[in-house]
Amino acid sequence: MEHITLLLGxxxxxxxxxxxxxxxxxxxxxxxxxxxTGALKPKTAVAMSAVLNLVGAFMSVEVxxxxxxxxxxxxxxxxxxxxxxxxxxxxxxxxxxxxxxxxSSSHALMGGLVGAAxxxxxxxxxxxxxxxxxxxxxxxxxxxxAGVAAMLAAKVxxxxxxxxxxxxxxxxxxxxxxxxxxxxxxxxxxxxxxKTMGIITLALIAGGALDSGANPPVWVIVSAGLAIxxxxxxxxxxxxxxxxSGLTDLQPQQGFAAQTSAASVILASSTLGFSLSTTHACxxxxxxxxxxxxxGVVRWSTxxxxxxAWGLTLPAAAVVASGAELVMRTGDxxxxxxxxxxxxxxxxxWVISRRQVVDHSNVNDVQPAAAEEPGVVTxxxxxxTVPPTMAAEAAAEAAAGTTAAVTDEALKATIPAxxxxxxxxxxxxx
Numbered sequence: 001m002e003h004i005t006l007l008l009g010x011x012x013x014x015x016x017x018x019x020x021x022x023x024x025x026x027x028x029x030x031x032x033x034x035x036x037t038g039a040l041k042p043k044t045a046v047a048m049s050a051v052l053n054l055v056g057a058f059m060s061v062e063v064x065x066x067x068x069x070x071x072x073x074x075x076x077x078x079x080x081x082x083x084x085x086x087x088x089x090x091x092x093x094x095x096x097x098x099x100x101x102x103x104s105s106s107h108a109l110m111g112g113l114v115g116a117a118x119x120x121x122x123x124x125x126x127x128x129x130x131x132x133x134x135x136x137x138x139x140x141x142x143x144x145x146a147g148v149a150a151m152l153a154a155k156v157x158x159x160x161x162x163x164x165x166x167x168x169x170x171x172x173x174x175x176x177x178x179x180x181x182x183x184x185x186x187x188x189x190x191x192x193x194x195k196t197m198g199i200i201t202l203a204l205i206a207g208g209a210l211d212s213g214a215n216p217p218v219w220v221i222v223s224a225g226l227a228i229x230x231x232x233x234x235x236x237x238x239x240x241x242x243x244x245s246g247l248t249d250l251q252p253q254q255g256f257a258a259q260t261s262a263a264s265v266i267l268a269s270s271t272l273g274f275s276l277s278t279t280h281a282c283x284x285x286x287x288x289x290x291x292x293x294x295x296g297v298v299r300w301s302t303x304x305x306x307x308x309a310w311g312l313t314l315p316a317a318a319v320v321a322s323g324a325e326l327v328m329r330t331g332d333x334x335x336x337x338x339x340x341x342x343x344x345x346x347x348x349x350w351v352i353s354r355r356q357v358v359d360h361s362n363v364n365d366v367q368p369a370a371a372e373e374p375g376v377v378t379x380x381x382x383x384x385t386v387p388p389t390m391a392a393e394a395a396a397e398a399a400a401g402t403t404a405a406v407t408d409e410a411l412k413a414t415i416p417a418x419x420x421x422x423x424x425x426x427x428x429x430x
Contacts (some may be wrong), residue, residue, distance in 0.1 A: 007335070008207040011079045012200055014086045014342075016227040019196035021093040022105040023053065023231020025239065026192060029102070029262070029282040030184040032243035033255035033289075035363060039174040040181070042235070042360035048178075049185040050233040056189020057197075057225030071110065071135070072117045072202075073125050080328045080335065081116045082203045087342050088112030088321030094349045096309055100238040100246070100358075103309040104277035108317045109195055110135050115318025119325040138269060139277055139310075143284025146265045150285040153257035154292025173252035180259035187266035188278050189228060196224040237358040241365075243283060247306075248290030248298045258282070258289035280310065 004012070030052075031045040040048070089108040096103040110131075117125040157173065197216040200223075204210040210217070216224075250258070262285040266278050283306060290298045324341075328334040 019227035020231035023228040024234040024236035027236040028239040028243040034181040039177040052185035053189035054229035056186040057193035084116035084325035085112035088317035111314035111317035112321035115321040119322035142281040147284035147288030149261035150288035151292040183263040254289035258285040
């Protein structure tokens, strides 16, 4: 094993802690829809996801190379810089987990690394081309591509399943959901575990334990895979609740479409070495699938909060990381102060989370998404996925479905009053 100093050891442990938070923060990406539709029991789903995350970690190292070799210049980067980056990423992961928002662990790590590198060595420490082409552009494209694909897939599944009985179709798509959820978990391990591999490899290079340009050692791959699998096994129930039931009300057909579309996007990006946010891809797919069913709705208030969190992830993690790097310039005292701040913050967030516990027993205890009139987003998605002559019909059908649902509820409410059953009028009771 490479020669590892005390500081480098602290950085590696902190990186594995980040990987652990990444695991439970992103469990929802693979299993939220499977749990919300009842295809798998919560604990079974989480255990399955943990195992497949571990397997996926061994499938590729292309994303790890992007982080360790491409995002920042290795020259001049010290272990303290990487430690500061991890502090920013971990805190952002925990804060968004606390409020149940599915933000990007990947972008938290990228933002922390960029912020710490700039604070340490200036803007020249960041490779702008790599940041734009392999981080920022995929961040924008992933939810759009996955959303449109999931919307089309949901429409196709309903059309193809129209001739099959309701119970038979539901049973079949639940089985399909299990397979597609496993694929997403595998893809998540392939993409996200590599980010920790890359950051540890970069730390080893910065600390002189590896030569410049080296690939992740085997022990780094194994430890990163185990850390993300262990974190996944905890569940991350708050974010599972938001993604599974808070964004939209999914049926098994939609869940299958969402997970298959997201897995395809994630695996393709991993092969190309893009540091894709699996959260962006999966969230976009869930919303697209929500709009793919006639009368389907998306809770745009929740989606808006999520979009805001996405926009804040990179800069927020960068600000915290740059501040931590400045404090650590004072030497060992600064490093100790930052470490204590990180531990205290983590404990404080955990204590706050205990005030309202969300776990496997109540993860689905949430009101279904309320119906909304077709708005700008719904109309735009329809325009993208159907011919222009059918877009107006799609919006009209959604409006009619909403109106019919409201009218039906009103009718049900009036039936008891309009036709009361009495002993004197048995015919009316029948």
